Amino acid sequence: MSVVLLSTVSEVRNRLQQVHAQGASIALVPTMGALHGGHQALIRHAAMENDFVVVSDFVNPTQFGPNEDFARYPRDLQHDQQRAAEAGAHLLFLPSVEEIYPTLSTTFQVDVGRLGTLLCGASRPGHFNGVATVVLKLLEIVQPERVYFGQKDFQQARIIEQMIAAFFLPVQMVVCPTVREVDGLALSSRNRYLNGEERVAATALYRSLLQLQSLLIAGERDPRQLSRHIETFLGEDERLRVEYVALVDPFTLEEVQQITAPFLCAMAVHIGNTRLIDNMLFSPHGEILPPDRFFQGTDLQ
Ligand code: AMP
Numbered sequence: 001m002s003v004v005l006l007s008t009v010s011e012v013r014n015r016l017q018q019v020h021a022q023g024a025s026i027a028l029v030p031t032m033g034a035l036h037g038g039h040q041a042l043i044r045h046a047a048m049e050n051d052f053v054v055v056s057d058f059v060n061p062t063q064f065g066p067n068e069d070f071a072r073y074p075r076d077l078q079h080d081q082q083r084a085a086e087a088g089a090h091l092l093f094l095p096s097v098e099e100i101y102p103t104l105s106t107t108f109q110v111d112v113g114r115l116g117t118l119l120c121g122a123s124r125p126g127h128f129n130g131v132a133t134v135v136l137k138l139l140e141i142v143q144p145e146r147v148y149f150g151q152k153d154f155q156q157a158r159i160i161e162q163m164i165a166a167f168f169l170p171v172q173m174v175v176c177p178t179v180r181e182v183d184g185l186a187l188s189s190r191n192r193y194l195n196g197e198e199r200v201a202a203t204a205l206y207r208s209l210l211q212l213q214s215l216l217i218a219g220e221r222d223p224r225q226l227s228r229h230i231e232t233f234l235g236e237d238e239r240l241r242v243e244y245v246a247l248v249d250p251f252t253l254e255e256v257q258q259i260t261a262p263f264l265c266a267m268a269v270h271i272g273n274t275r276l277i278d279n280m281l282f283s284p285h286g287e288i289l290p291p292d293r294f295f296q297g298t299d300l301q
Pocket of ligand 1: 030031032033037038039041042148149150151152153176177178179180186187189
């Protein structure tokens with residue numbers, strides 16, 4: 001199947017007006033491109049549940065800090081077009097920065113509040129405001145029935161869910177499980193930065209989450225002990241630098257003091273110049289839980 005490429009808001013709106021007029025349901029899958037199997041799983045899921053799938057492919061400058069990888073973030077249009085088509089996308093929206101942020105409008109931002117200061121937000125100030133802003137713009141442009149996100153960016157999904165609830169946006173959000181390589185590494189566009197040795201070391205994130213599961217099964221319930229164990233496990237490889245490991249409430253993202261209910265273990269780890277994130281949802285007994293029942297669009301405030 002072929003996918004139509006469009007780069008302006010007015011082209012997308014015109015095309016979607018026709019789609020809408022035919023009574024077709026529209027899905028949006030927001031991405032920053034460099035499409036991989038994780039993105040394709042979202043696109044496939046969207047294509048199963050909707051008649052018409054729009055994939056946005058936009059490296060959003062407002063979610064990168066001054067010393068982050070905006071300039072070197074992988075961009076590969078031909079590859080993306082092929083991957084998107086293969087997975088069943090109908091329209092690939094490839095706007096320029098000027099198209100999404102026309103004159104002066106960069107001054108308008110969504111402020112996501114405390115949720116944007118926790119976990120990854122602690123080291124990436126303003127990141128989630130940038131993410132929420134671009135997603136709001138994309139939702140307004142496409143006006144989909146459903147929008148698809150991956151569990152891999154759990155904090156992002158929680159923040160978007162809360163934005164949808166806060167602004168009464170008429171869209172249903174779907175969160176799909178993290179897609180992994182056979183050795184457990186979560187698929188990510190940033191995995192391309194890893195050299196051979198770093199790629200091997202990167203499996204430690206997944207292995208540390210399985211380690212956590214074993215500890216839970218063995219009966220350990222103290223969140224401080226558990227996170228200490230994980231940090232020690234990751235610290236055994238000197239190529240890794242742990243930014244954070246946190247056991248948090250999956251709804252509020254605040255650290256848990258005791259483990260009596262399902263929780264999220266989330267982490268960010270640096271390997272060389274690459275920052276990787278991962279997470280899993282666990283029951284107190286160590287069962288690994290899927291993301292869907294944790295996203296129902298309830299307002300936390
Ligand atoms: P990105 O292009 O990295 O901004 O990701 C676009 C969307 O794909 C986000 O909703 C991500 O959570 C999702 N995604 C990225 N990697 C994965 C993965 N390994 N499995 C599932 N979803 C993913």
